[in-house]
Amino acid sequence: MSKKTTIYDIAKALDITAATVSRALNNNPRISADTKKLVLDTAEKLNYKRNGLAAALKSGKSNNVGVILPFINRNFFSTVIRGIEEELIPKGYHIIICQTHEDEKKEMETVQNLLNAQVDGILISLSRQTDNIEHFTQVLKKNVPLIFFDRKMDIRGASSVTLDDYQGAYNATQHLIEQGCTKIAHMTVDPSLLIYKNRYEGYRNALLDNELEVYPEFTVNLKSEIEAGREAARKLMDLENPPDAIFSATDLGALGAIQHLKSINVKIPEDFCVVGFSNEPFTQFMELPISSVDQSPLLMGKTAAKVFLEQMDSKDVKIQKSMVLTPTLMIRQSSTKLKS
Amino acid sequence: MSKKTTIYDIAKALDITAATVSRALNNNPRISADTKKLVLDTAEKLNYKRNGLAAALKSGKSNNVGVILPFINRNFFSTVIRGIEEELIPKGYHIIICQTHEDEKKEMETVQNLLNAQVDGILISLSRQTDNIEHFTQVLKKNVPLIFFDRKMDIRGASSVTLDDYQGAYNATQHLIEQGCTKIAHMTVDPSLLIYKNRYEGYRNALLDNELEVYPEFTVNLKSEIEAGREAARKLMDLENPPDAIFSATDLGALGAIQHLKSINVKIPEDFCVVGFSNEPFTQFMELPISSVDQSPLLMGKTAAKVFLEQMDSKDVKIQKSMVLTPTLMIRQSSTKLKS
DNA sequence: TTATATTGCGCAATCGATTACATTAAGTTA
DNA sequence: TAACTTAATGTAATCGATTGCGCAATATAA
Structure with missing residues (x-):
């Protein structure tokens, strides 16, 4: 040795x-x-x-950035990470990844830990539970760049890179309408989270803009799980006047719905159309490929990383940037009634 | 401030x-x-x-561990990470995750970077390309614990946590035989990688132990992609004497095969059985759920982390541990010819 | 009562690199 | 040639925490 x-x-x-x-x-x-x-x-x-540690101690720059997100084993998030890495690793940064498991307490702890570890910046996608902002103001007080991605919170001094969820939902709904669907249901998750609220608004306004009625009973809350999707579809189809399409805010919800619909012999896409959200890989593998809204996770990661780099390059000037990415609707068989 | x-x-x-x-x-x-x-x-x-940095500088212990793996956006790997985190975060460690994208050069660079960052240990799953061992001997020379998971290399002083790929493949093949299949094909990826070699051996020996013939043309190499699976299945079915089952070393390969088989109206599981490997989430979502060998990624991550902790606790004594986890065959519809 | 432990804490060096502030030597200008 | 730049390097403090050694005060033993 x-x-x-x-x-x-x-x-x-x-x-x-x-x-x-x-x-x-x-x-x-x-x-x-x-x-x-x-x-x-x-x-x-x-x-x-x-010796990086010595240099870090003296200069106050650790060359580490913290990335905090709910889960890592979800395609969307792991691809965001990949995007972040592609930008930051070549610049000599190390990425410390932390999962919150949607737990606010863990999120707060993690922020503290990263701060103690002297990270040069924090990129974060909020946990579902979070409504406290104290841990974030602490970050900003220490002059550490804070960048939200996907799930954001409006805080003075913090930047964000998000998807235009409203637009994505609007486009998906509009697409369903163009396919001839008129009774479109919506599956959402947690309306208190901005992204789901925006998706709902997009769905709603697309209906209104097309002079379609918005039936409250057509919007159902569910966990992002496949069983929940099945169950929700069952309830929807048991309505007196059932829908003829579903725009789901999650892909697993869409999948669950499709499974139930098939089980009761509803023909997709002939008699019923479904669109999901996130463009998870499985959506294209299915026997009946599922239409979905792509969130450009790679681009989101890269963009968030670039915003961070900008902030590092001009530590003195206070930059606050809010970037909104445009979603892409991936049209697949589950919603292709009419060949265009 | x-x-x-x-x-x-x-x-x-x-x-x-x-x-x-x-x-x-x-x-x-x-x-x-x-x-x-x-x-x-x-x-x-x-x-x-x-101030962690100061403490780290003085004590030589950074409380960071590096995790190197080919890709992060694969369920198997991201779940391993989750396992590692669950063990190491509570002990005050930070996890630095690095992807090699199956590139040996990048792997070597990464190891160097982590070493310079003074990580306390390195957990790694080899890139496909890797056959150099120099960077690993460097790690060991510095007395930094080195633990391989899943894809290993036999190096004196390095520990490993792997899956019993042989057994997994053997069980899968045995299961197919018990379903009445006699002409079982095998899709593999890169036979130079130990895990695939072991899967092949397991397949082969299961056939031999059941006094079935091993036809060389029944074993095909392919990339781990869905199109490759389709293509390979086409070739297999075009044989004069086509197989009646496939044991694929990857789930995507199995899926591609199933897609092709369906397209030529082969009835699964009645006339043809398929088993994959990895138990990727999509295998259970499919309309025809795919049987697959589960690799216990969570357990693998936790075990690797524990081995690391053991080595840290007794830095003086040289511990070298090789742990082999037992796979679980998840039997689903794609291979359930006989109801048991 | 003297000798010896034990307890509690201070002193100062150390980890390795960075950097403001000299210092010295060489070059330039008037 | 005196006065002044400029270039190239040295001095020493600093980042914040850790730790071996030592010392004083108190406790225990003989």
């Missing part, structure tokens, strides 16, 4: 001081080209590796 | 030295209970937060 070589070792080898070595390694213009080369060569020879 | 409080601030407030404060905070037995209480109270009052 050979001791790691430090700048002092290099200094000793060249009979100069550690300060000079440090400057040479950092390509400081006040160091002569000759010395730089000597230092670089010796560093190489001695197999020198910069 | 108030300056962070340090142990010196606490010391000054109580008119004692920072050394005492440090010891009190670390619950050192040489500090009196009274002093400890005072320090703790004052720390609370001044909103003191330990």
Whole structure:
């Protein structure tokens, strides 16, 4: 276990001081080209590796950024992460990923932990439960960039990258209307979360703009689970005047609904259309591929990362950016009544 | 932006030295209970937060562990991560996740980066390409625990947690045989990777143990993609003497095969059985749920984390552990010819 | 009562890199 | 040539926490 070589070792080898070595390694213009080369060569020879911790301690910059999200094992989130990585790793950052499991308390703890670990920034997608903002004001007070993605909260000083959920929902609903559906139901999850509220509004306004009635009993809340989708579809179809289409705010909900509809021999898409939301991979694998709204998770991650980098580059100026990505409707068989 | 409080601030407030404060905070037995209480109270009052970087620099322990894997946006891997987190976060560790995208060069870079960041340990699932071991011996030389999961390499000093791929494949094949299939084909990916080699061996030996012939043309290599599965199935069915079952080393391969089989009106499971590997979520969502071998990713992650903790607890003693988890065959409709 | 533990805490070095502030030598200008 | 730049490097403090060693005060033993 050979001791790691430090700048002092290099200094000793060249009979100069550690300060000079440090400057040479950092390509400081006040160091002569000759010395730089000597230092670089010796560093190489001695197999020198910069001790990130020491540098971090002194400079206050850890080169770590924290990413907080509800779950990692969901395609949407893991793809966002991939986007973040693609931007940040090449810049020398490390990504610390933390899951909240939709638990506000855990979210608050995690923020504290990351702050103690001296992260240079925090990218976060809110837990469902969260309504406290104290932990976020703490982040901002410490002048640590805070960027929300997907699930945001409006806080002065925090940036955000979100999807235009309203537009996505509007487009999906409009598409169903264009397919000839007139009694369109909506499955939502937790209307207290902004994203679901926006999806509902998009759905609602598309109906209104097309002079279709908005039946309250056509909007059902459910957990984002497949069984819940089945159950909700059952209830909808048991109505006196059942719907002829469903726009679901989640893909699993849509899938559950389709399963129930098939089980009661409803023909999709001939007699019933379904559109989901998130464009989860399975939607295209199904025997009956499911139409869905794509959230561009890769782009969202990259964008959030870029916003973070901007904020780092100009720590003095206070930047606050709110970016909204445009969703893409992926039209598949589950809603293709008419061939266009 | 108030300056962070340090142990010196606490010391000054109580008119004692920072050394005492440090010891009190670390619950050192040489500090009196009274002093400890005072320090703790004052720390609370001044909103003191330990600077992890400083502690890390001094102690050489960063409380970060690196997790390296090919992709994060695959259910198997993201669930392994969840398992790792569940064990390590409560112990105060942070998890730095890095993706190799199956690129050996990137893997080597990543290992270097993590080492420079002074991680306390590295948990890794090999990239497909990797055959170099230099970067791993470097890790071990620095006395940093190295634990492989799922995709391993045999290196002195490194531990591993893997699945008994052989057994999983054997059971799957045996199950197909018990369903009455006699001409069982096998879709594999990259036979140079140990996991696929073992799956092949399991398949092969199950056939041999049942005195079934092993036809070379029944084993096909493919990428882990759905189209490849379709294509491979086409080739298999075009054989003079086509198979009556497929055991695929990947779920996407199985799905692609099923899609092709359906398209040529082969009845599953009546006339043809299919079993996949990995138990990806979609396998149970399908209209025809696909049998698959579950890899217990959560358990794998937890186990790998525990092995790491063990190694940390006894840094002096050299522990090398190889753990093999038992797979579970999830029998679903795609291979249920006979009701048991 | 003297010798010896034990308890509680301070002193100061240390981890490795960074950087404001000298300092020295060489080059330039008038 | 004196006065002044400029270039290149050195000095030493600093980031915040940890820890071996030592010392004083109190407790225990002989």
